[in-house]
Amino acid sequence: MREVAVIGVGMTKFGVSDKTNIELFSQAALEAIGEAGLEPGDMEALFFGNCLGDFEEGQLHMAPFAAAAIGMPTTAPATRFEAACATATVAMRHAVLLVAAGVYDVALVGGAERCLRMGTDLATRAFAMASDAYYEGPTGVTFPAVFAMATHMYAAKHGVELSELKRCMAEVSVKNHRHGALNPLAQFQKEIDLDKVLKGPMIADPLQLFDCCPFSDGATACVVVAAERAKAAPKQPIWVAGMGQASAGPLYAQGDLTRVRAREAAVAASYKQAGLTAADIDVVELHDCFTIAEILALEALGFYEFGQGYAAAAKGETTFGGKVVVNPSGGLKAKGHPIGATGTGQVYEIVKQLRGECGPRQVAGAKVGMVDTLGGDLGTVCNLILRS
Amino acid sequence: MREVAVIGVGMTKFGVSDKTNIELFSQAALEAIGEAGLEPGDMEALFFGNCLGDFEEGQLHMAPFAAAAIGMPTTAPATRFEAACATATVAMRHAVLLVAAGVYDVALVGGAERCLRMGTDLATRAFAMASDAYYEGPTGVTFPAVFAMATHMYAAKHGVELSELKRCMAEVSVKNHRHGALNPLAQFQKEIDLDKVLKGPMIADPLQLFDCCPFSDGATACVVVAAERAKAAPKQPIWVAGMGQASAGPLYAQGDLTRVRAREAAVAASYKQAGLTAADIDVVELHDCFTIAEILALEALGFYEFGQGYAAAAKGETTFGGKVVVNPSGGLKAKGHPIGATGTGQVYEIVKQLRGECGPRQVAGAKVGMVDTLGGDLGTVCNLILRS
Structure with missing residues (x-):
C-alpha cells in the first residue's frame, strides 16, 4: 500500500446558512482543490458524506450531483457514504484506502449538511433515526x-x-x-x-x-493523493x-x-x-x-x-x-x-x-x-x- | 491487486414483505455466509446498501445494526452506501476493491429495501428524490x-x-x-x-x-474473498x-x-x-x-x-x-x-x-x-x- 497525504483542505463557516448542501460543498471543495494546486478535472473520485439530504432538501443520491456541480468528469465515480455523525470520516477512510491501494492517485473527500432549515424539532427526530428505530427511538431516547x-x-x-x-x-x-x-x-x-x-x-x-453541541449547516472537504503526487503540492503534505x-x-x-x-x-x-x-x-x-x-x-x-x-x-x-x-x-x-x-x-x-x-x-x-x-x-x- | 471471488450468495423472495430491512438482510446474509461455508464472525467488513431506510422505518445508520444483527464482530467496519438504484452495486465494487487491495480477506456485501409499507404514493415521491431536487423534482419529473x-x-x-x-x-x-x-x-x-x-x-x-418495474421489498447478499480464501469454498468460486x-x-x-x-x-x-x-x-x-x-x-x-x-x-x-x-x-x-x-x-x-x-x-x-x-x-x- 502506498503512503497517502492530504494536500488541500476547505471548509465553510459553520452555523446557519441559506445555501444548499451542494452549494456549501462546492465552496469547501473548490477551496481544498485550490489549496492542492489542482483543478476539479484532476479529481479521480469523490467520496461524499451526507446524512439527511432527503429530509433536508428532498435530495437523495447527492454524490454525483455534487461532483458535477464542481466540474468533475463523468469517469470519476462519486459515492455517497452515511454513517450518522461519523459519515465524512468513514468516507475519508475509504478514500485513503483506495488511494493507498493504487485505485486512484487523487481523490476528493468531503461532506455537507444543512439541517437547520428543517427546524430543530424535526432535526431532533431526524437525528434520532441514527439510533435503533424499533427498540430505542420509540422509547423517546x-x-x-x-x-x-x-x-x-x-x-x-x-x-x-x-x-x-x-x-x-x-x-x-x-x-x-x-x-x-x-x-x-x-x-x-x-x-x-x-x-x-x-x-x-x-x-x-x-x-x-x-x-x-448545536445543530449546524456547513461543508468541508479535502484532497488526498498518493505520495508521488504530494511532491508537487503547494502546501506541506500531511500524511495519514x-x-x-x-x-x-x-x-x-x-x-x-x-x-x-x-x-x-x-x-x-x-x-x-x-x-x-x-x-x-x-x-x-x-x-x-x-x-x-x-x-x-x-x-x-x-x-x-x-x-x-x-x-x-x-x-x-x-x-x-x-x-x-x-x-x-x-x-x-x-x-x-x-x-x-x-x-x-x-x-x-x-x-x-x-x-x-x-x-x-x-x-x-x-x-x-x-x-x-x-x-x-x-x-x-x-x-x-x-x-x- | 489480488484476484477476488464471490463464494456465496443469498436472496430473499422479492415482493411484499412484513419484515424489517434488517430482518430481510439477515436472511439473505446468512444464506450467503452459509453457502460460503463460513460464519458471521468470519466477516471482516460489511458493505451495506440501503436507500430510504429513514423514510421506510425511521432508520438511518443501518449498517452497524445490520452487522450486529447477524453476529459480526465490533472490529468489522460496517458501512452504508447509497447510490439510488445502483446502491448495492456500488457497495459491491468497494468491497471487491478493498479485498483486492488486501485490506480485507473476506467481506460481506448486500442490501435491503422495504419500500412498500410506506405506500406507493410516498414511494413514488421518495424515489424521485434521487433526481435533482431543485430543477427536476419540482417540475413533476x-x-x-x-x-x-x-x-x-x-x-x-x-x-x-x-x-x-x-x-x-x-x-x-x-x-x-x-x-x-x-x-x-x-x-x-x-x-x-x-x-x-x-x-x-x-x-x-x-x-x-x-x-x-414494480416497487419491491427484498434483500440480497454475497460473500467476496481473496483468491487464497476461495480454495476452500464449498461452491465453485465466481471471479470478478x-x-x-x-x-x-x-x-x-x-x-x-x-x-x-x-x-x-x-x-x-x-x-x-x-x-x-x-x-x-x-x-x-x-x-x-x-x-x-x-x-x-x-x-x-x-x-x-x-x-x-x-x-x-x-x-x-x-x-x-x-x-x-x-x-x-x-x-x-x-x-x-x-x-x-x-x-x-x-x-x-x-x-x-x-x-x-x-x-x-x-x-x-x-x-x-x-x-x-x-x-x-x-x-x-x-x-x-x-x-x-
Whole structure:
C-alpha cells in the first residue's frame, strides 16, 4: 500500500446558512482543490458524506450531483457514504484506502449538511433515526438522553459525585467555547463561563443546554493523493499514519454506555497501523457532541485511564500547553456539528494545525494529530492519525 | 491487486414483505455466509446498501445494526452506501476493491429495501428524490417521466415509429415476465402477452403499466474473498474480472437521454479491466427499470449499435438461445426492484448462472456474465463482469 497525504483542505463557516448542501460543498471543495494546486478535472473520485439530504432538501443520491456541480468528469465515480455523525470520516477512510491501494492517485473527500432549515424539532427526530428505530427511538431516547444516561452511569461506576462530574463537564464546554472564540469559522465564537453552563436550561437530566453541541449547516472537504503526487503540492503534505473503523449494535446490546466498544476497536487499529500510542498525539479533534462525550473519548482513546479523564479540562490538561490539546477548533460544541461534514472538518483542523497555520489557536510544535468521530449512539467510530 | 471471488450468495423472495430491512438482510446474509461455508464472525467488513431506510422505518445508520444483527464482530467496519438504484452495486465494487487491495480477506456485501409499507404514493415521491431536487423534482419529473421522455427522444433520433418502438418495448416486458416465471424468488412469476402490455393503463405517455418495474421489498447478499480464501469454498468460486463506476450530473445537463454517459464510461472501464468485449458476455443482468431502459442499456453496453437495439427482444435475441441472454432472472421488471438490494441481486443471478445452478432458466454454457445497474436519472452507473 502506498503512503497517502492530504494536500488541500476547505471548509465553510459553520452555523446557519441559506445555501444548499451542494452549494456549501462546492465552496469547501473548490477551496481544498485550490489549496492542492489542482483543478476539479484532476479529481479521480469523490467520496461524499451526507446524512439527511432527503429530509433536508428532498435530495437523495447527492454524490454525483455534487461532483458535477464542481466540474468533475463523468469517469470519476462519486459515492455517497452515511454513517450518522461519523459519515465524512468513514468516507475519508475509504478514500485513503483506495488511494493507498493504487485505485486512484487523487481523490476528493468531503461532506455537507444543512439541517437547520428543517427546524430543530424535526432535526431532533431526524437525528434520532441514527439510533435503533424499533427498540430505542420509540422509547423517546434521543441523543441527549443517551448521553445523559452515560453521565449517570459514569458517575455511579467511577464513584464520582454527580455535582463534581457536572462541574468538570461544564469545564469542557467552557474550554471548547474558549477555543472556538479563536476560530473564525466556528459557529459560536464567544467565550462562556462556568456559571453560564451550570445555569443553562435542562435538556436531558443531567445535561444542560451548554453540555450539548448545536445543530449546524456547513461543508468541508479535502484532497488526498498518493505520495508521488504530494511532491508537487503547494502546501506541506500531511500524511495519514493510521486509520481504524469499527461498528457496534444497538444500545440495548452494549451494556456499559461509558465504554464505547467501537471506539476502542477503531483506535487500537489506528495506533497499530501508525506504530504510535496516545503519548505521541499532540492534538486531537474528538467527538464532543456532549460534554460527557469528550470525557468518554479521552479515556477510550488512551489519554486517560477509564474513570480518570473527567477532570482533564478542569485541570487545564486539554487546552493549549496541556498534556494533549483537545478540540482546538472549538470542537462540535463551539465550532458546530453539520453531521455529514463533521469528520472532514476535524481533518481540516488537524491538517491546519500540523501545517502550523492556526494562528491564535495554534498548538505549538504539533507534529502528530488525531481525528475521532462517533456515529449514532455508539454504533460507528472512525479514527485517523495524521502526521506532518 | 489480488484476484477476488464471490463464494456465496443469498436472496430473499422479492415482493411484499412484513419484515424489517434488517430482518430481510439477515436472511439473505446468512444464506450467503452459509453457502460460503463460513460464519458471521468470519466477516471482516460489511458493505451495506440501503436507500430510504429513514423514510421506510425511521432508520438511518443501518449498517452497524445490520452487522450486529447477524453476529459480526465490533472490529468489522460496517458501512452504508447509497447510490439510488445502483446502491448495492456500488457497495459491491468497494468491497471487491478493498479485498483486492488486501485490506480485507473476506467481506460481506448486500442490501435491503422495504419500500412498500410506506405506500406507493410516498414511494413514488421518495424515489424521485434521487433526481435533482431543485430543477427536476419540482417540475413533476418522476422516473417514469424521465424514461417516457427518453422513449420519445429515441424514436425521434433514430427514426423509429413510436408505435413500432412501443411494440418492441412491450416484447421486452413479455420476455422478462417469461423469464421471471421461471424464477421462484421473482415478485411476478406469471407470463403476460403483448396485448396485456399494450392495453395496460398509461403511466407517463408513452409508458404503460407493464413498461414499468414494480416497487419491491427484498434483500440480497454475497460473500467476496481473496483468491487464497476461495480454495476452500464449498461452491465453485465466481471471479470478478472487471468493474467500473461513473457519475453524471442532473438531467438538464445531460442533453441526450438516449445516451447514458455514466454507463458508457463505467462499462468501458469494466471491459478494459477484464480484457473482454460485449461479444464475450454470455448473460447479463441489466437495469430494466422501464422497458426502454433495457434497450438503452443493450446499446450502451455494446451489444448493439446505438439505434439498433430496440428490436432485440422482439427478434428473440435476448432470451435463451439468443445472442446474449438478458435478465434471465426476470430483471427488475418481473423479479422486482428493492432498490438498495437490486445490485447484489443481479450479482446473485449471475453467480448462480455461472455455477450452472439456475435450472429451467439456466443459460446453457454461460462462462462470462455482466451486471449493470443504473442509479437515479442517469446519475450513477456501476458495472461488474464476472467469470467462472
